[in-house]
Amino acid sequence: MKVRQYCSLWLLLLTPVAASFLFTNSACGNDPNVVLIMADDLGYGDLSCYDGWIKTPHIDAIAKHGIRFTDYHSNGSICSPTRAALMTGRYQQRAGIPGVVYANPKNPAHYHGLQLSETTIAECFKQHRYASAIFGKWHLGYFRKYNPTHQGFDKFVGYVSGNIDFRSHVDGAGVFDWWHDLQLSNEEGYSTHLITSHAVEFIHANKTRPFFLYVPHEAPHYPYQGPADPPHRTVNGEFNNKGTRTDTKEAYREMVGEMDKGVGAIIDALSEASILDNTIVIFCSDNGATTLGSNGVLRGHKGTNFEGGHRVPCVVQWPGHIEAGTQSTQLMASMDLLPSLFGLARLELPKTLNLDGLDLSKQILDSQHPVERTLVWNGTTIRRGRWKYMASQKGLPADSLFDLTAQATETTNLIEQFPSMAQAFRHELDLWRSDMEKTETPQPTGPK
Numbered sequence: 001m002k003v004r005q006y007c008s009l010w011l012l013l014l015t016p017v018a019a020s021f022l023f024t025n026s027a028c029g030n031d032p033n034v035v036l037i038m039a040d041d042l043g044y045g046d047l048s049c050y051d052g053w054i055k056t057p058h059i060d061a062i063a064k065h066g067i068r069f070t071d072y073h074s075n076g077s078i079c080s081p082t083r084a085a086l087m088t089g090r091y092q093q094r095a096g097i098p099g100v101v102y103a104n105p106k107n108p109a110h111y112h113g114l115q116l117s118e119t120t121i122a123e124c125f126k127q128h129r130y131a132s133a134i135f136g137k138w139h140l141g142y143f144r145k146y147n148p149t150h151q152g153f154d155k156f157v158g159y160v161s162g163n164i165d166f167r168s169h170v171d172g173a174g175v176f177d178w179w180h181d182l183q184l185s186n187e188e189g190y191s192t193h194l195i196t197s198h199a200v201e202f203i204h205a206n207k208t209r210p211f212f213l214y215v216p217h218e219a220p221h222y223p224y225q226g227p228a229d230p231p232h233r234t235v236n237g238e239f240n241n242k243g244t245r246t247d248t249k250e251a252y253r254e255m256v257g258e259m260d261k262g263v264g265a266i267i268d269a270l271s272e273a274s275i276l277d278n279t280i281v282i283f284c285s286d287n288g289a290t291t292l293g294s295n296g297v298l299r300g301h302k303g304t305n306f307e308g309g310h311r312v313p314c315v316v317q318w319p320g321h322i323e324a325g326t327q328s329t330q331l332m333a334s335m336d337l338l339p340s341l342f343g344l345a346r347l348e349l350p351k352t353l354n355l356d357g358l359d360l361s362k363q364i365l366d367s368q369h370p371v372e373r374t375l376v377w378n379g380t381t382i383r384r385g386r387w388k389y390m391a392s393q394k395g396l397p398a399d400s401l402f403d404l405t406a407q408a409t410e411t412t413n414l415i416e417q418f419p420s421m422a423q424a425f426r427h428e429l430d431l432w433r434s435d436m437e438k439t440e441t442p443q444p445t446g447p448k
């Protein structure tokens, strides 16, 4: 703090031009910290600040002290693709991760990963001398060559699979999966608690310099285990991937509750370190809920392109910058966070980046003036303004056009009333797919 206060005094004495130079080139210690917390499979109707069924006072407090988005979307409707888009600010198809990176070595996608040629959000922050860490789920490559410490993160504690036993830290393929940087190394504890305690420790250790802290939680992804439950997966063992609880709904509630307490612990740590006012805190989800959770009134669930698959909670606070208790209808996606955070922090991005995400920092600071933009999911579903076109796909036998303002539930297909609009969307999707195919980062086809 002393360094930052000293810098602030100097800035007061500078001309506006010189001060702006310092801000944009981050020569001083006033750059805001960023804490990005992401839940796994949390739905639009799960949190109390979204009128959901689970009391989440700490996440609700972020909304109360900042802004709540009602039209924020995960880039994918499943885990790895959203994470690829979040990390790169690009469509996951362009970044080479259109699908899940699987735990099973018999699946070719087991050998995929976020290639080192991609520039991550952590690498962008590193250029401004930020400290960086990830605690929790990576899910962008199983092999050491894909480890997040090769992608701009100074520190990694967590797992590389899609899910692990919350206690034994064994993944769905029966492989032990708890890492400290590049080493597999166990640590006793419930994964949600471990993720939180590492995040808190990192905040205290880095309070005198700017940092980017990424906290991708495991909750409420299966296995459905509360904090008091024993381990059940063993290395090379046989087990039910979803766990042994029969009251899975209650386990889900406990899991979200523990994550919410973890969010509270992170806010407390920022406050104790006297850096809460200089920290942008974001909480979001990586895709919609399964049928065990709730997506509110939205149609569909995780794995579908209906709203329930990807419209998810997102709340952001930055005291003194983002007006408290506001709400925004801005259409936003995971890939927008990279450019938007740099816009908020007034930090320059490398000019060589080929981003798909938009800098929506102005819309985060001013909730009243959303901008129109277009988003595509999986090359089959496109959204602009109130309209959403979905080519026929699983769960949808005919091409469909929905008016989301009139009906968020996607039940009335308006394609016969607006055939030319549907045709234009179809054409736009063709162009989008062709663009992605031409530029996608290639993946290895096997172990070598």
Ligand SMILES: [Ca+2]
Pocket (backbone or CB within 6 Å): 040, 041, 078, 079, 221, 286, 287
């Ligand atoms: Ca997920």
